Amino acid sequence: MTQPVLELIGLSKSFAATQALKDMSLTILPGEVHAIVGENGAGKSTLIKIMTGVHQPDTGTIRVEGQSVTLRSTQGAQEAGIAAIYQEPMVFPDLNVAENIFISNRAKGRIMRWSEIYAEAESLIAPLGVKLDVRRAASGLTLAEQQTVEIARALSLKVKVLIMDEPTASLSAHEVARLLDIARALKAQGVAVIYISHRLDEIFRIADRVTVIRDGQHISTKPVAEVTEDGLVKDMVGRALESFAVKTAANPHGETLLSVKDLSRAGVFQNITFDLHKGEVLCLAGLVGARRTDVALSLFGIAPATDGSITLAGQQVRIATPQQAMDLGIAYVSEDRRKLGLAMPLPIFANISLASLKKLLNPFGLIDRAAESAMAETYRKRLAIRSPDSLIEVGKLSGGNQQKVMLAKWLETKPRVLIFDEPTRGIDVGAKAEVHAIIRQLASEGVAILVISSDLPEVLALADRVLVMREGRQVGILPIEEATQERVIALAAGQATSERPAA
Amino acid sequence: MTRFLTPWETGLLAVFLATLALNASFAPEFLTVQNQINLFQLHIEKIIVALVMTLVIVNAEIDLSVASIMGLSAALFGYLVNAGTPAGLAILVCLAAGLVAGAVNAVLIARVGIPSLVVTLAMLIGFRGLARVLVKDTSLGNFPTWVTDLGQKGLIGPIPLSLLLFFALLILLGMTLHRSGFGRQVIVIGTNAEVARFSGLNVAKVKTVLFLLSALISALCGLLYAARLGSVRGDTALGFELDIITMVLLGGVSIFGGKGSMVGVFLSILIILNLRNGMGLMNLTGHIQTGVIGVLLIASVLLPNLLADFRARKRKDA
Numbered sequence: 001m002t003q004p005v006l007e008l009i010g011l012s013k014s015f016a017a018t019q020a021l022k023d024m025s026l027t028i029l030p031g032e033v034h035a036i037v038g039e040n041g042a043g044k045s046t047l048i049k050i051m052t053g054v055h056q057p058d059t060g061t062i063r064v065e066g067q068s069v070t071l072r073s074t075q076g077a078q079e080a081g082i083a084a085i086y087q088e089p090m091v092f093p094d095l096n097v098a099e100n101i102f103i104s105n106r107a108k109g110r111i112m113r114w115s116e117i118y119a120e121a122e123s124l125i126a127p128l129g130v131k132l133d134v135r136r137a138a139s140g141l142t143l144a145e146q147q148t149v150e151i152a153r154a155l156s157l158k159v160k161v162l163i164m165d166e167p168t169a170s171l172s173a174h175e176v177a178r179l180l181d182i183a184r185a186l187k188a189q190g191v192a193v194i195y196i197s198h199r200l201d202e203i204f205r206i207a208d209r210v211t212v213i214r215d216g217q218h219i220s221t222k223p224v225a226e227v228t229e230d231g232l233v234k235d236m237v238g239r240a241l242e243s244f245a246v247k248t249a250a251n252p253h254g255e256t257l258l259s260v261k262d263l264s265r266a267g268v269f270q271n272i273t274f275d276l277h278k279g280e281v282l283c284l285a286g287l288v289g290a291r292r293t294d295v296a297l298s299l300f301g302i303a304p305a306t307d308g309s310i311t312l313a314g315q316q317v318r319i320a321t322p323q324q325a326m327d328l329g330i331a332y333v334s335e336d337r338r339k340l341g342l343a344m345p346l347p348i349f350a351n352i353s354l355a356s357l358k359k360l361l362n363p364f365g366l367i368d369r370a371a372e373s374a375m376a377e378t379y380r381k382r383l384a385i386r387s388p389d390s391l392i393e394v395g396k397l398s399g400g401n402q403q404k405v406m407l408a409k410w411l412e413t414k415p416r417v418l419i420f421d422e423p424t425r426g427i428d429v430g431a432k433a434e435v436h437a438i439i440r441q442l443a444s445e446g447v448a449i450l451v452i453s454s455d456l457p458e459v460l461a462l463a464d465r466v467l468v469m470r471e472g473r474q475v476g477i478l479p480i481e482e483a484t485q486e487r488v489i490a491l492a493a494g495q496a497t498s499e500r501p502a503a
Numbered sequence: 504m505t506r507f508l509t510p511w512e513t514g515l516l517a518v519f520l521a522t523l524a525l526n527a528s529f530a531p532e533f534l535t536v537q538n539q540i541n542l543f544q545l546h547i548e549k550i551i552v553a554l555v556m557t558l559v560i561v562n563a564e565i566d567l568s569v570a571s572i573m574g575l576s577a578a579l580f581g582y583l584v585n586a587g588t589p590a591g592l593a594i595l596v597c598l599a600a601g602l603v604a605g606a607v608n609a610v611l612i613a614r615v616g617i618p619s620l621v622v623t624l625a626m627l628i629g630f631r632g633l634a635r636v637l638v639k640d641t642s643l644g645n646f647p648t649w650v651t652d653l654g655q656k657g658l659i660g661p662i663p664l665s666l667l668l669f670f671a672l673l674i675l676l677g678m679t680l681h682r683s684g685f686g687r688q689v690i691v692i693g694t695n696a697e698v699a700r701f702s703g704l705n706v707a708k709v710k711t712v713l714f715l716l717s718a719l720i721s722a723l724c725g726l727l728y729a730a731r732l733g734s735v736r737g738d739t740a741l742g743f744e745l746d747i748i749t750m751v752l753l754g755g756v757s758i759f760g761g762k763g764s765m766v767g768v769f770l771s772i773l774i775i776l777n778l779r780n781g782m783g784l785m786n787l788t789g790h791i792q793t794g795v796i797g798v799l800l801i802a803s804v805l806l807p808n809l810l811a812d813f814r815a816r817k818r819k820d821a
Binding site: 302322323325326332334339340341342343344345346350354355357358360361364365366367369409 | 678682683684685687688690691694695697698699700701702703704705761762
């Protein structure tokens with residue numbers, strides 16, 4: 001039997017009263033892609049932090065190639081041969097690619113031999129099958145290219161185990177394919193890859209073995225060939241989910257609520273035309289950079305359209321500010337909870353009431369606190385936000401629960417048109433199913449819904465129709481019966497799978 | 504947002520009670536009503552402006568031009584009165600000038616989008632320059648008695664107008680920050696202005712109101728200062744902005760915005776006033792007083808960081 005490259009034996013870790021890991025054991029073989037799946041809060045983050053030396057386990061042993069080690073810092077972990085890349089790569093925009101690769105490599109000494117460094121950087125990137133000029137500045141790199149730089153950085157440190165934590169959360173479909181190719185190339189070099197993702201289809205495409213963890217405990221480790229998607233989900237949530245996405249019977253479409261004609265924003269997107277009906281879910285599909293979010297932002301008044309018309313319930317309207325959009329009954333649930341969606345240090349109730357403060361004011365302009373907390377409590381129960389009360393800081397909730405708080409904020413504005421931007425990014429399968437159910441429920445109540453999603457299975461599960469965009473242009477609207485994964489991708493990527501357009 | 508006293512405010516309360524006890528034991532005259540009123544009166548203009556500054560800093564902005572606006576308003580008053588303008592009219596003109604100064608700040612910050620640190624630093628210099636031009640190298644006095652009486656004498660019993668104003672604003676602005684819809688917008692914008700914009704809040708409007716208010720109250724305090732001293736010079740209220748910001752930060756208001764309470768700032772004001780008064784009664788010089796307050800400010804920034812660090816380490820070891 002091959003010597004395992006990394007063994008975790010009986011790891012436990014507690015933070016104050018919560019036990020994050022209980023008697024966790026895991027064996028990683030050289031040259032395997034080992035997927036780890038689990039709901040948010042299952043203990044994946046803690047596990048990664050222990051493997052990369054950020055946290056020390058309370059009990060248990062870590063062995064690298066049979067040798068017992070203590071990982072005191074990320075640097076210590078790198079010296080032992082373990083490194084990690086995350087969904088938000090860390091690159092220094094003002095340095096070039098090669099400098100970024102060798103930034104933490106002290107073996108290079110004090111004097112730089114640039115020709116040597118560039119040659120070495122190229123030799124690290126070439127086997128990954130990616131074309132990247134090592135002399136260009138990192139500032140213009142796409143997220144996927146930044147990840148490549150991080151992977152090359154890890155390789156320069158001669159890592160034996162590379163942890164990829166949700167690496168594809170922000171990537172488009174063909175960037176995902178490329179990342180999976182890179183993972184295969186690493187595998188061919190004998191590097192073990194620990195692959196953490198919420199996207200089960202990727203796991204089936206890439207992993208050799210898959211480990212499920214739940215509530216800080218090891219549930220199962222099996223070869224991928226022996227598991228099914230349903231089986232994994234069942235192991236992850238500890239019960240069978242009725243269905244990945246519950247879709248009600250074909251929605252009888254109501255009247256046209258929102259009608260967009262030749263909507264354009266100079267230099268960003270052109271000639272977007274669609275009708276959105278009451279009770280309909282229209283999904284905007286496309287690759288990252290297709291400008292779908294920009295269309296949403298023009299409807300919400302953040303970056304108004306420069307040309308074309310918007311008609312709402314038969315009235316032609318102009319939307320120049322978010323306030324105007326909200327007065328018209330349009331709400332936008334942002335993709336970026338941290339930067340645009342929620343005031344993280346403030347409690348749940350203050351976030352929920354944020355977009356409807358006016359309703360809560362008495363004649364002196366003071367907030368009716370009883371009404372405010374009643375409002376928050378209603379949504380906490382209705383959307384099953386998991387928190388003991390609504391006084392907890394939003395920043396302390398899991399991603400799925402944060403998503404629900406953001407949703408509650410917009411539901412309280414009683415929108416007629418609700419725009420979701422990547423509604424389930426980075427949240428676990430259980431919460432994802434709940435969010436899908438809420439979206440379908442709203443549609444059945446007559447809300448017109450626009451969903452931007454890069455997750456194709458999600459698009460196909462939710463949509464009544466799919467509008468595909470490519471590079472700021474509308475390239476087709478497919479009724480759900482005609483929308484297949486292949487057709488949507490073909491439209492989104494264009495016929496010739498050209499090189500990435502210059503950013 | 505929900506608790507009555509944060510750990511920081513509890514700490515301030517303890518420090519305040521300690522200074523009170525110390526002062527009372529060292530100087531028996533300390534606890535007299537007259538001394539208590541004097542103690543407020545000596546810094547009354549600064550502590551009124553500090554109340555507005557609290558809202559500005561919670562909003563993640565800063566107004567460095569407050570003392571220059573005080574100086575400008577005082578100088579303008581001296582100039583107008585000595586040029587024969589009736590004092591009542593001069594007061595209105597000075598307040599209007601304050602609003603204009605605030606409008607300049609507000610437009611550059613909220614509409615043009617220049618950081619308030621830069622804008623108000625420039626205005627600190629600009630408005631001070633105007634004040635010096637108006638008064639030249641002299642001092643201007645000869646105010647009507649009703650003006651100096653308002654500045655120096657008790658209005659209700661021994662309590663002067665400025666002190667009444669301070670407590671009225673303390674309650675009014677405290678309610679505004681912690682209970683009103685406007686205050687909630689101030690806090691959310693201070694926490695994350697983009698989140699506020701994406702939630703439909705009118706960020707520019709809130710900032711405009713704050714900078715107008717800050718300038719108006721500063722102009723008013725410039726007048727109170729002129730009335731209390733009975734004369735003005737080009738350097739009236741010079742450097743007050745630093746004392747004012749010190750009071751706000753010592754009160755636990757985060758310089759990064761989004762966090763802070765009026766209770767904390769009130770306690771911090773009480774501590775600074777009592778320390779200065781106590782040290783004065785002990786015949787310590789102004790320089791030493793300033794030094795002690797400097798140490799206090801550094802401690803107020805260091806202590807929360809040290810505590811957080813200590814807690815983090817304890818958690819890591821546990």
